[in-house]
Amino acid sequence: MSVLLEVSNLVARHGLLIAVRDLSLSVSEGEVVALVGANGAGKSTLLRTVAGAHPAAGGSVRFDGADLTGVPAHARVARGLALVPEGRKLFPDLTVEENLLVAGRRARPGQWRLETVLDAFPMLKPLRRQRASTLSGGQQQATAIGRALMTNPRLLLVDEVSLGLAPVAVDTVYESLSTLIAGGATLVLVEQDLARALSVADRVVCLLEGRVVLEAATGDVTREQVTEAYFGLELT
């Protein structure tokens, strides 16, 4: 598998606070990576910096061989990097369909268009003409992932996949993610629910205080080992 994303010695700050410290990570084409870690570990800042929504204070972000470190977010989307942000950030007054179509306006060529996104997220079909502000959390998350797909990404970064969703909504969102995975999508998922994360990912990367403290194929690591890394406990 060829490397699609290569993050090297990345540093990201919020003022004086260093949220991402000298972090290196690579993601290969077709891989599903679960990014886990406690609140404040730096997961969101990392995804936002990779997507160009937050500036890098050091290091580099290479995508498909090109250095994108100083490149604006919209140009990264054009190259195939898409972020589903924490809080979903839909246009509340637009309908589901309009939210999807807006994202598709400058899409790269590819399989994803309104019809194929609705096929991947069947729960959205009856909601097409409904305003985003009236949707449940799960419906919003499905719309937000669908909106990112409309750009025909080569790598999809999804922040906080299941945060705030009812269990049944989490199931539905993961069913659709599984469809994407079966179709060969390359994904980085930030997920608080460790069992979920381990169930879909090929590899788990655990952050603590802005650093990678554990990185392993999901088959090679136990839930206990990930939990220990998560809280910064000594590995036994």
Ligand SMILES: Nc1ncnc2c1ncn2[C@@H]1O[C@H](COP(=O)(O)OP(=O)(O)OP(=O)(O)O)[C@@H](O)[C@H]1O
């Ligand atoms: N806009 C901001 N201004 C100042 N500090 C911030 C800002 N956003 C995040 N931080 C700080 O940066 C560090 C990393 O936060 P980040 O949100 O990236 O972590 P996270 O792992 O995604 O956590 P969470 O699950 O809570 O979102 C934390 O100490 C956080 O308080």
